[in-house]
Structures are given as C-alpha cells and as structure tokens.
Amino acid sequence: MDVQTAEDRALDAAEDLFYRRGVHAVGMDDIRDTSRVSLKRLYQLFPNKERLVTAFLQRRDVRWRGGLTDHVARVEDPRERLLAVFDWLRTWFVDPDYRGCAWINCFGELGATSPAVAEEVRTHKEGFRRLLRDLSAAAGYDDDLAEQLLILAEGAIVTAAITGDPAAAHQARAAAGKLLG
Amino acid sequence: MDVQTAEDRALDAAEDLFYRRGVHAVGMDDIRDTSRVSLKRLYQLFPNKERLVTAFLQRRDVRWRGGLTDHVARVEDPRERLLAVFDWLRTWFVDPDYRGCAWINCFGELGATSPAVAEEVRTHKEGFRRLLRDLSAAAGYDDDLAEQLLILAEGAIVTAAITGDPAAAHQARAAAGKLLG
DNA sequence: TGACACTGAGAACTGACGTTCTCTACCTTA
DNA sequence: TAAGGTAGAGAACGTCAGTTCTCAGTGTCA
Incomplete structure (x- = not known):
C-alpha cells in the first residue's frame, strides 16, 4: 500500500x-x-528548508514539462501542436486547486533573497522556452514566434490565477492562432 | 526641505x-x-503590517496607472497608442531596480493567506484591464483584443523579471502589432 | 545475547519579528 | 509658568518557525 x-x-x-x-x-x-x-x-x-523548496520545484518541473509534452504529442499537425499548448493550459486552469505558476509565485516570494530558488525558476522557464522553440521549429516558425507564444502562455497563467477565470487560456489561444497566421 | x-x-x-x-x-x-x-x-x-502592504499597493497603483496613462496620451494615433503601452513597459524593464510586478509578487507571496492583499491585486489588474479596454475601444477594437493585449503585457512583465532581459517588451509589442492587423 | 546503529516523537533551543509598553523630552495652550 | 497631550527612542513581550537535541524503542549482526 x-x-x-x-x-x-x-x-x-x-x-x-x-x-x-x-x-x-x-x-x-x-x-x-x-x-x-x-x-x-x-x-x-x-x-534546510530552502533545499526542500528547490527539490520540490525540480520534481514539479519534470512532471510539468512531461505532462505538457505528452499532451501535445497526441496532436499530429505541427501547427495544431503549438495551439494545443494552450488547450493544456486550460485543463490546468480549471483545476479547482489552481493557484498560478509555482515558479512565478516562488520567484515573487523568494527570488530576491534566495539565489538558489531564483536559479531554479530560471531553469524551469528556460526549459519551457526550449520546448516551445522545438515545437515552433518543427512547424516552420522561428524563435521570435516561440518567444511570443511564451509571453502569451505566461500572461495567461498569471491572469487566470488572479482573476480565477480559465478564459485566459482561450484568449491566449486565439491570440496565438493569429500569430501563427 | x-x-x-x-x-x-x-x-x-x-x-x-x-x-x-x-x-x-x-x-x-x-x-x-x-x-x-x-x-x-x-x-x-x-x-498592522498587512494594512501597510495594502496601502503601499494602493498608492503605487495610482502612480503606475498614472504614469502609463500620461505616456500613451502623448501619442496621437489611437492604434499607435495601444502599441505605446509596450514602449512604456520597456522603459520600466530597463530600470536596474526592476523586479517584476509588485502585485504579482505580492499575490504569490500573500494571495493565499491575506484576502485583503488578494483583493488589492485584483483591483489593480481590473484597473489595467479597463485602461486597455478604453484604449482599444477608442481605436475601434473589441474587448477580446484588449484581453489579449492584457495577457501579452502580463506575460512580458513576468518574463522580463525572470530573465532580466527587457527584450520581452519588444517581443510583446511585435505580437501586439500582429494582433492589431 | 549483547553491543550498536538507526528511528520516531517531541521537547528544547535560538533568533526573528510583529506588536506593545515605558520613559523622557518637547510643544501647545490657558 | 504649569499641565497635558504627543512624539521619539528603544526596550520588552510573546509568538512563531527553523533547526537541533534527548531519549526511549527497535531491528541487526557478531
């Protein structure tokens, strides 16, 4: 058991x-x-407590990126795959326990006082950026587009957390669609 | 003196x-x-300390929205005015003391434990949303566009804070330009 | 069996910090 | 001048939380 x-x-x-x-x-x-x-x-x-914090962020990072990767992998078309990122975000936002991005929250709380935590946050965001770049490249888009999708995703995560409304995912997806042309 | x-x-x-x-x-x-x-x-x-926190957020909100309003007011064309929001963000990001959005940071730190702070954060974001809606309407766009610009702005604010790179403002502005058509 | 290492429960230590209190000095006003 | 209210400096209080210590219990292996 x-x-x-x-x-x-x-x-x-x-x-x-x-x-x-x-x-x-x-x-x-x-x-x-x-x-x-x-x-x-x-x-x-x-x-110490700080190490427990960084360890939890590290393990969550593996799960978070894994979940996203698995989700988009189920979509065939490379362009649709990029949009599927925002569908996945939506499934996250509707979780009643959703409270925003653990890394952004930790960064706001500890970023200024704990270099180890700040580094962990940067590592996570860098991983997310790499993921989006790979997806973008596979669909024939450049790194600028990936960067803009990253900004949209971060904005949706923050907005959904503060307003409590998962609709931010929908709006971000619509904006992404326009960016993809 | x-x-x-x-x-x-x-x-x-x-x-x-x-x-x-x-x-x-x-x-x-x-x-x-x-x-x-x-x-x-x-x-x-x-x-108590909590009231000092909410008071500082309130006063900062007045200054923050005032600074943004003044900046975009210097631009004539309504469409350019929407893009000027991101220029203003850039001037903020390049400040060496830039450490992200005070409200997002406070939300991550205290949002779950202090309803008063959480409410203050929502009030600020609602004010920012209203500002963008007014600018959008004046340029002939609908609320959906305003919401997407809000998401872009929030994403840029967070990304610039974590990476330390003001380029997020430039990318967000480029994305906004595409959304405006 | 007996020495020993390890574990869990929780008490204890320590420093930090929000908040209040004490005491003295100063200003105002009748 | 006298009285009373107010301010400042800082000590003091009480709580909380990170970290360490104590002690008794348990399993392991010579």
Whole structure:
C-alpha cells in the first residue's frame, strides 16, 4: 500500500502545501505532519528548508514539462501542436486547486533573497522556452514566434490565477492562432 | 526641505523595501530605520503590517496607472497608442531596480493567506484591464483584443523579471502589432 | 545475547519579528 | 509658568518557525 519512500512523501507534502499556501506560510512542522516524516529524517534528506523548496520545484518541473509534452504529442499537425499548448493550459486552469505558476509565485516570494530558488525558476522557464522553440521549429516558425507564444502562455497563467477565470487560456489561444497566421 | 509627512515617508520606505526584497523579508524595524518614522507612529498610521502592504499597493497603483496613462496620451494615433503601452513597459524593464510586478509578487507571496492583499491585486489588474479596454475601444477594437493585449503585457512583465532581459517588451509589442492587423 | 546503529516523537533551543509598553523630552495652550 | 497631550527612542513581550537535541524503542549482526 504505502510503498512511497520518505523522500517522496516529504516532496508530496511540500508540493501540496507550498503551492497552496506559499512557502513562508508553511512550517517544517506542517511538512512533518502532512508527510508523516519526522523532522530528524526530513533534515537528513534536505539540509534546510530552502533545499526542500528547490527539490520540490525540480520534481514539479519534470512532471510539468512531461505532462505538457505528452499532451501535445497526441496532436499530429505541427501547427495544431503549438495551439494545443494552450488547450493544456486550460485543463490546468480549471483545476479547482489552481493557484498560478509555482515558479512565478516562488520567484515573487523568494527570488530576491534566495539565489538558489531564483536559479531554479530560471531553469524551469528556460526549459519551457526550449520546448516551445522545438515545437515552433518543427512547424516552420522561428524563435521570435516561440518567444511570443511564451509571453502569451505566461500572461495567461498569471491572469487566470488572479482573476480565477480559465478564459485566459482561450484568449491566449486565439491570440496565438493569429500569430501563427 | 523635508516637507514629506510621516505617512509619505513610511509608504516610500514600504514601497522601496517590499518591492525590492519581498514582504516577509522586510521587518517593521526595517521600515522604521528607512523611513525614520518611529514604530509608535507607524502603528498609529497603519494598524498592522498587512494594512501597510495594502496601502503601499494602493498608492503605487495610482502612480503606475498614472504614469502609463500620461505616456500613451502623448501619442496621437489611437492604434499607435495601444502599441505605446509596450514602449512604456520597456522603459520600466530597463530600470536596474526592476523586479517584476509588485502585485504579482505580492499575490504569490500573500494571495493565499491575506484576502485583503488578494483583493488589492485584483483591483489593480481590473484597473489595467479597463485602461486597455478604453484604449482599444477608442481605436475601434473589441474587448477580446484588449484581453489579449492584457495577457501579452502580463506575460512580458513576468518574463522580463525572470530573465532580466527587457527584450520581452519588444517581443510583446511585435505580437501586439500582429494582433492589431 | 549483547553491543550498536538507526528511528520516531517531541521537547528544547535560538533568533526573528510583529506588536506593545515605558520613559523622557518637547510643544501647545490657558 | 504649569499641565497635558504627543512624539521619539528603544526596550520588552510573546509568538512563531527553523533547526537541533534527548531519549526511549527497535531491528541487526557478531
């Protein structure tokens, strides 16, 4: 039944709590209570809270990009594939637990004080950019278009989070369609 | 020489420090040291830290929208006026002190725990949306276009903050130009 | 069996920080 | 001048949260 390692349980708790409430609002005690991993073990796995934060961002990055990659791979046409990115965003926005981009949120909260977190955020966004560039290139578009789609995606993520309205995905998709010509 | 009120000085310090380092990273002691307003007076002016945060966001909102409004007002052609929004964003991004959108940052940090701050952020974004709708309508475009420009602007703001590269304003402007046809 | 390493639960430590209190000095006004 | 209100400086308070420590229990291996 419970074959997860203590590390997995700790990261699950970290991801759930940090994303939902923000990093400062969650104490290591909360992580312990939710993960049922003792503080002693937590500090063996992650030497401090900052490392737990970066570890959760790293693991989430793998899942996030994987989910997006899998979704667009189901679409044949290269141009439609680019638009499918915004369909995937929409499925994310309608999640009742959606609270914006974990990396943007962490950047706003810790970017100025934690170089490690700031670096993690840049790494994630760079990965997203690379993904869009690859999709764009495959559809015969240049890097400028990929950059503009990235801006649209980021804008939709932020707008959907603040307004609570998933319609931002639809608007971004429509704008992307116009950019694709 | 120093005709500023204690409230002005407190808000100046709050704006500078909260924006630069984030809210949690700045203590009321720091506000006192920077503003030279005693803690006693600070707490007379703002009953708690949260109210100081919302007050700084409110005052910044007035200045921010005012600066944008003034900038685009200098452009005659209604269509060019919409594009001038992105020129104005660029002048903001090149500021060495640029650290993204204060409201988005505060939303990521406090949105989940402070309803008052979350409301302040929504108010600001709603004001920005209204501004873009008015500009769009004056140029003969509909609300959908305004919404797409809003998404582009938000995306540029976030991307410029994380990458540190003001080029996001240029890309967003180019995309906006294509949307305007 | 017995020494030993490791674990969990939780107490304890430590510093930070939001908030309040104390005390003295100054200004205003009758 | 006297009285009272207000301000400033900073100490003090209480809580919280990151981190470490204690101690008893348990499994492992010679």
